[in-house]
Amino acid sequence: MxxxxxxxxxxxxxxxxxxxxxxxxxxxxxxxxxxxxxxxxxxxxxxxxxxxxxxxxxxxxxxxxxxxxxxxxxxxxxxxxxxxxxxxxxxxxxxxxxxxxxxxxxxxxxxxxxxxxxxxxxxxxxxxxxxxxxxxxxxxxxxxxxxxxxxxxxxxxxxxxxxxxxxxxxxxxxxxxxxxxxxxxxxxxxxxxxxxxxxxxxxxxxxxxxxxxxxxxxxxxxxxxxxxxxxxxxxxxxxxxxxxxxxxxxxVCHEQQEHSTNSPSLDDIEIHDKVSVCVVSFPLVLFHIDVFCCSCRHDSGGNQSLFFYAKCFLK
The missing domain is CATH 3.30.530.20 (START domain)
Structure with missing residues (x-):
């Protein structure tokens, strides 16, 4: 609309x-x-x-x-x-x-x-x-x-x-x-x-x-x-x-590269946050996001929970 x-x-x-x-x-x-x-x-x-x-x-x-x-x-x-x-x-x-x-x-x-x-x-x-x-x-x-x-x-x-x-x-x-x-x-x-x-x-x-x-x-x-x-x-x-x-x-890119050495790269995880990737900070699920980690080959499958951790973060 x-x-x-x-x-x-x-x-x-x-x-x-x-x-x-x-x-x-x-x-x-x-x-x-x-x-x-x-x-x-x-x-x-x-x-x-x-x-x-x-x-x-x-x-x-x-x-x-x-x-x-x-x-x-x-x-x-x-x-x-x-x-x-x-x-x-x-x-x-x-x-x-x-x-x-x-x-x-x-x-x-x-x-x-x-x-x-x-x-x-x-x-x-x-x-x-x-x-x-x-x-x-x-x-x-x-x-x-x-x-x-x-x-x-x-x-x-x-x-x-x-x-x-x-x-x-x-x-x-x-x-x-x-x-x-x-x-x-x-x-x-x-x-x-x-x-x-x-x-x-x-x-x-x-x-x-x-x-x-x-x-x-x-x-x-x-x-x-x-x-x-x-x-x-x-x-x-x-x-x-x-x-x-x-x-x-x-x-811009120099700073982005420095940041990427200290946190997971978007080349590995297309959409992520180290703590949470689901767009939820309200008392309802707005929409789901598919997350795919190229390192551990894990697919969230449209995870709708509050938190989602790729397997490689848990090692």
Whole structure:
């Protein structure tokens, strides 16, 4: 059951052609900054892609390790090494992003994005979407005045006080969307599914909030870092992207390898926690998980008990 389809229009004081460069720069730098202690974004694949309907684009596949960023009630039901797989097809100014987790087969996020040079006035921008007849909540994102989580706040990225030296854009005052030129809007149609009775509403509301916070922070940074990327062309930013991906992968994967020397590897056990692998911390069994250990060849057979120990752990 699909619970909601929030649409997030986010205005940025750039034109859409400029933002194409800024977005790629921001995503690469942001991913590198947020990757630490074995958590963050590992780039698995990043290559050109052609679609019969949308034409030339770029396909990326990433693994987002985020165990420590989950709320306590979510950490209690996921394994120690936990990541979300993100696949994105970028046909700028149109992109499709999908996220899923093999540990939670009933969970998925689907995001459609369109960029236009306007002030968020296109109410029918997703009229051709597969979910066009579903009820949607519209949530405007103000990159200068909407509150962001305190842990992400940086004075240098506060757009109320930031002024670009190279473009002279900023500082963004109240009502800036009506006076600022150039201006563009990032429209996002976010669909979240978590089809587990008893947790669906809580999880989907949490995910929508996280997505909104990420969009707000990312668009703030794209504007605040404009002096770093405004002189780049597409080839320049692709080189920067490649370099940052390599550095970030080393940062994330090195920590993951160190962790794997101290705990069982996911190569041996596809889904596990040394103590418990069943997604149960509530007074009911939500769903079962098949666990197969390649070391001792033991199959849980969809074990539904509170705890399951592979034989090799008991030696």
């Amino acid at each position: 699909l619970r909601s389809y929030p649409k997030h229009p986010g205005l940025v004081s750039l034109c859409s052609l400029q933002y194409r460069i800024g977005q790629l720069y921001m995503i690469s730098k942001h991913s590198h900054e947020q990757s630490d202690r074995g958590e963050g974004v590992e780039v698995v694949q990043n290559e050109p892609f052609e679609d019969p309907a949308h034409g030339q684009g770029q396909f990326t596949e990433k693994r987002v390790y985020l165990n420590s960023k989950l709320p306590s009630w979510a950490r209690a039901v996921v394994p120690n090494i936990f990541y979300v797989t993100e696949k994105a097809w970028n046909y700028y100014p149109y992109t499709i992003t999908g996220e899923h987790c093999s540990f939670l087969p009933k969970f998925s996020i689907h995001i459609e994005t369109k960029y236009e040079d306007n002030k968020g006035s296109n109410d029918n921008i997703f009229s051709d979407s597969e979910n066009k007849d579903q009820e949607r909540d519209v949530c405007f994102v103000d990159i200068a005045y909407d509150e962001i989580p305190e842990r992400y706040y940086k004075e240098s990225e506060d757009l109320r006080y930031f002024k670009s030296e190279k473009t002279s854009r900023g500082m963004l005052q109240e009502g800036w969307r009506d006076t600022q030129e150039p201006i563009m809007c990032s429209y996002k149609l976010v669909t979240v599914k978590f089809e587990v009775w008893g947790l669906q509403t809580r999880v989907e509301q949490f995910v929508h909030k996280v997505v909104r916070d990420v969009l707000l922070l990312g668009h703030r940074q794209a504007f605040a870092w404009v002096d770093e990327w405004i002189d780049m062309n597409l080839d320049d930013v692709r080189e920067y992207e490649k370099s940052m991906h390599e550095q970030t992968n080393i940062k």
